[in-house]
Every structure is written in structure tokens, then in C-alpha cells.
Amino acid sequence: xxxxxGAFCRNLNYGRGIYFPTNxxxxxxxxxxxxxxxxxxxxxxxxxxxxxxxxxxxIAAELNLICQxxxxxxxxxxxxxxxxxxFKNILPTVGxxxxxxxxxxxxxxSIRYLLIDRSSNESEEFNFKLxxxxxxxxxxxxxxxGIEWWNKMGxxxxxxxxxxxxxxxxxxxxxxxxxxxxxxxxxxLIPDKDRLCDSYPISFDEIMIKDSRGIHYNVTSGICNNxxxxxC
Numbered sequence: 472x473x474x475x476x477g478a479f480c481r482n483l484n485y486g487r488g489i490y491f492p493t494n495x496x497x498x499x500x501x502x503x504x505x506x507x508x509x510x511x512x513x514x515x516x517x518x519x520x521x522x523x524x525x526x527x528x529x530i531a532a533e534l535n536l537i538c539q540x541x542x543x544x545x546x547x548x549x550x551x552x553x554x555x556x557x558f559k560n561i562l563p564t565v566g567x568x569x570x571x572x573x574x575x576x577x578x579x580x581s582i583r584y585l586l587i588d589r590s591s592n593e594s595e596e597f598n599f600k601l602x603x604x605x606x607x608x609x610x611x612x613x614x615x616x617g618i619e620w621w622n623k624m625g626x627x628x629x630x631x632x633x634x635x636x637x638x639x640x641x642x643x644x645x646x647x648x649x650x651x652x653x654x655x656x657x658x659x660l661i662p663d664k665d666r667l668c669d670s671y672p673i674s675f676d677e678i679m680i681k682d683s684r685g686i687h688y689n690v691t692s693g694i695c696n697n698x699x700x701x702x703c
Contacts, residue, residue: 474628476671477521477617478660478699480640480686489659489703495611496575497643497652498524500685501589502536503568506634508692512540513624520635520690522571525613534571534584535619536563538632546571548584548597556597561588565633574643574652577609615663616640617698618673618690630672630692638687656685662698675699 480498481489500522512518520536533549546558546569561569567590574583576598584597601607616637620628641654658680664671674693678701681687686701 472620472622472626472667474620474622474665474668474671475521475617476628476664476673476695476698477615478662478701480614480616480642480657481659481661481703482642482655483658483702489661491613492642492644492655493610494644495614495642496577496609496645497573497654498522498611498614499570499572499639499641499643499654500616500637501568501570501639503636503638504563504565504633505636505689506691507565508631508634510538510540510542510632511630512538512632513622513629514540515623516540516629517621518629518632519619519621520633521615521617521619522573523615524573524575524611525615526575526608526610527612528608530607532573532575532582534573534586536569536633536635544632546586548599550582550599555599556584558586558595558597560595561586561593563633570639572643575609575611611642614640614642614657616660617663628668628671628673631690634689634691636687636689638681639684640686656680656683658686659702660686660699661703662700664698669696671695
């Protein structure tokens with residue numbers, strides 16, 4: 472079975488309320504592995520710590536931390552639900568932070584997946600080239616943050632592998648002056664979940680805007696029956 476729990480990201484303007492910017496061309500966050508809780512993932516199953524956007528065609532692009540039943544944990548670039556590239560040089564390590572960036576690159580007909588180890592500043596990038604006739608729309612209409620479970624052995628979400636911190640949750644816009652990207656912090660979260668489960672073995676805490684760098688929250692073991700709500 473397939474489960475998910477988290478939130479859609481929003482900006483906040485006290486004149487407009489909460490909204491997702493129509494000019495976004497990129498998304499980003501930083502994920503920190505705080506603690507290895509232990510491997511409770513059922514056989515042949517896996518779980519994901521998500522950074523994901525959807526375009527107006529509801530096509531998803533993701534740069535996820537994936538944890539598996541066999542202890543093979545890694546970062547993966549995903550498009551349309553298909554694994555496209557496993558990051559080889561940067562591997563998840565407890566105590567380290569990683570910045571993840573997804574860029575909708577219309578000029579080069581590609582989606583750019585960028586992963587940065589914040590301890591060493593080492594970076595690894597994967598450019599997924601799209602056929603010019605694919606009719607893919609290079610816009611971003613939703614950004615999702617949270618957790619996803621795939622359970623091939625039973626009908627339940629299981630305990631997470633890592634206690635993690637999500638921070639610096641942002642969207643990127645093109646700056647005509649610098650001819651580059653500017654990243655802007657999100658300020659609100661709207662809860663979202665699958666419709667299959669009423670309770671999840673997970674908790675979200677310390678949800679806040681920290682140092683004007685966007686939303687910060689922790690994910691650890693616990694009990695939760697809804698997604699993440701903040702500032703809305």
C-alpha cells in the first residue's frame with residue numbers, strides 16, 4: 472500500500488492571504504539527518520523523505536531521500552513516478568545536512584536535480600532532458616513536503632528510519648537583473664494526506680520560521696492523524 476503525510480507549501484501575504492506563486496521555476500529545502508531510529512521497514516518496502524513539485528498537468532518531479540528494507544539508503548531523482556537517477560557521490564549520513572534543489576529549466580528543456588552536502592560543499596547534479604515534443608509544461612503549481620510510505624507486505628504505514636529536520640523550505644524565481652535564481656522562503660503549510668489511513672507512527676514538531684530562512688520542522692516517531700498545518 473501507498474501512504475503519504477505532509478503539507479503543501481504556501482507563501483503568505485496579509486493582503487492576499489496564502490498562495491503559491493505563479494512565477495516559481497524552482498523549489499528547494501535542506502534536510503538534516505538527526506538520528507537513526509532503526510530499520511523497521513518491511514521486506515521489499517521503502518519510504519521517502521520528500522521534496523516534490525507538481526506542474527499544471529499534475530506531473531510530479533521529486534528529489535527524495537529513500538530508505539529501504541535492505542539498508543540501502545540514498546538520494547534519488549524521480550520524474551512521473553519513475554526513478555531516473557541515483558546520486559552516487561553524496562550519500563545520507565547521520566549528523567549531516569543536505570540542500571536539495573529542483574529547477575524547471577524551460578530554456579534547456581530539462582529538469583535539473585541538484586544535491587549539496589552542506590558539510591563539505593560537495594555537489595552532485597543530474598539533468599533530466601525532456602523531448603521537445605513531450606508537451607511538458609514548465610510551470611510549478613504545487614510544492615509538497617513530508618513523508619511517503621510504500622508497504623509491499625501489509626496495509627499500514629510503519630515507523631520512520633531517520634529522525635530528520637526539514638528547513639529552508641523555499642521556492643525559486645528568475646531574477647531579470649542578475650539573470651539568475653532568487654529563492655524566497657515559504658511561510659505557511661496546508662496539511663495533506665492520503666485517504667487510506669487515520670493514524671501514522673510519526674510526529675511533526677518544532678514547526679516555526681527560523682532566522683528568516685523559511686519554515687523549519689522536525690519529523691520523529693510518534694502518532695499523527697493529519698498533515699502539517701502552519702500559519703493557516
